[in-house]
Amino acid sequence: MGRLDGRTAIITGTAQGTGETLARVFAEEGARLVLGDVQEERGRAVAKEIGDEAAFVRLDVSSEADWKRTVATAVDRFGGVDVLVNNAAILLLKPFDEISSEEFLRIVQVNQLGPFLGMQAVFPIMKERDGGSIINIASTDGIKGMNGVAAYASSKWAVRGLTKSAAIELGRYAIRVNAVCPEAGNPNMSAPFFPGNPDLTDVPHQMMQKILKDPKPVVPGSRLRDVANMALFLASDESRSCTGGDFVVDAGLTVGWYQDGVPSA
Numbered sequence: 618m619g620r621l622d623g624r625t626a627i628i629t630g631t632a633q634g635t636g637e638t639l640a641r642v643f644a645e646e647g648a649r650l651v652l653g654d655v656q657e658e659r660g661r662a663v664a665k666e667i668g669d670e671a672a673f674v675r676l677d678v679s680s681e682a683d684w685k686r687t688v689a690t691a692v693d694r695f696g697g698v699d700v701l702v703n704n705a706a707i708l709l710l711k712p713f714d715e716i717s718s719e720e721f722l723r724i725v726q727v728n729q730l731g732p733f734l735g736m737q738a739v740f741p742i743m744k745e746r747d748g749g750s751i752i753n754i755a756s757t758d759g760i761k762g763m764n765g766v767a768a769y770a771s772s773k774w775a776v777r778g779l780t781k782s783a784a785i786e787l788g789r790y791a792i793r794v795n796a797v798c799p800e801a802g803n804p805n806m807s808a809p810f811f812p813g814n815p816d817l818t819d820v821p822h823q824m825m826q827k828i829l830k831d832p833k834p835v836v837p838g839s840r841l842r843d844v845a846n847m848a849l850f851l852a853s854d855e856s857r858s859c860t861g862g863d864f865v866v867d868a869g870l871t872v873g874w875y876q877d878g879v880p881s882a
């Protein structure tokens with residue numbers, strides 16, 4: 618028996634990376650899926666590979682009209698929506714003083730307005746069905762600071778605020794709202810910002826080495842599947858007491874730091 622048998626989930630940003638893994642993991646657990654992305658060809662191919670229980674919709678998460686079509690597809694094809702995973706997002710790595718207001722607002726539109734519109738779009742259906750689970754993929758950049766991510770990090774902090782506020786308002790309808798904060802996803806998300814296309818797979822491990830003395834016992838980097846498994850837990854009844862939470866999948870990145878000179882192991 619699958620952990621999501623009989624459930625219908627809308628997942629955004631499923632043409633690649635974390636969203637694609639989420640879709641495959643949810644399908645393995647019995648969910649029926651409506652998958653949305655702006656990349657139509659790749660998005661359709663992923664849905665086709667998953668099979669009849671997955672439908673692809675061209676969805677720009679910053680468009681209210683696109684959300685209406687997406688939710689209508691879930692209702693027409695599968696009879697409703699039980700789970701929403703707001704995963705789609707865009708990155709901007711740029712010095713603080715070089716970010717234009719257009720660039721900043723584009724990040725807000727996709728990363729912050731997008732999840733908000735998604736939650737508004739599914740709310741009436743979940744309310745009617747007496748419950749649901751909404752999972753917002755934030756980031757460890759929404760928990761701490763880092764250089765180069767002023768626009769992106771502020772959008773991810775906003776996602777956590779949105780999550781907590783919505784959890785309070787929607788709790789009375791048995792709709793749970795939680796945030797997942799990974800420290801890593803698809804390494805290709807950062808690649809366009811680094812000249813020469815270097816291999817960025819090891820970056821999370823290098824970050825860990827700055828924080829922990831010896832990160833070897835901790836698995837470096839949160840694999841896409843680890844992120845998907847956390848979302849799976851939050852989508853299923855196993856997490857029925859969890860709402861408004863920030864669930865880090867960060868191999869200890871946000872835990873603190875090793876202070877030299879303090880007596881310790």
Ligand SMILES: NC(=O)c1ccc[n+]([C@@H]2O[C@H](COP(=O)([O-])OP(=O)(O)OC[C@H]3O[C@@H](n4cnc5c(N)ncnc54)[C@H](O)[C@@H]3O)[C@@H](O)[C@H]2O)c1
Pocket residue numbers: 629630631632633634635636653654655656676677678679703704705706707727754755756757798799800801802803804805806807
């Ligand atoms: N990549 C990382 O290192 C990392 C770290 C922490 C958190 N995250 C978060 O994980 C999530 C998934 O990112 P990823 O690593 O898989 O990145 P990714 O770039 O591989 O995937 C993002 C997906 O979102 C889609 N997308 C972009 N704009 C969209 C829009 N307006 N409407 C619909 N779809 C859109 C893209 O086409 C793509 O398929 C994001 O929320 C991201 O912020 C990523």
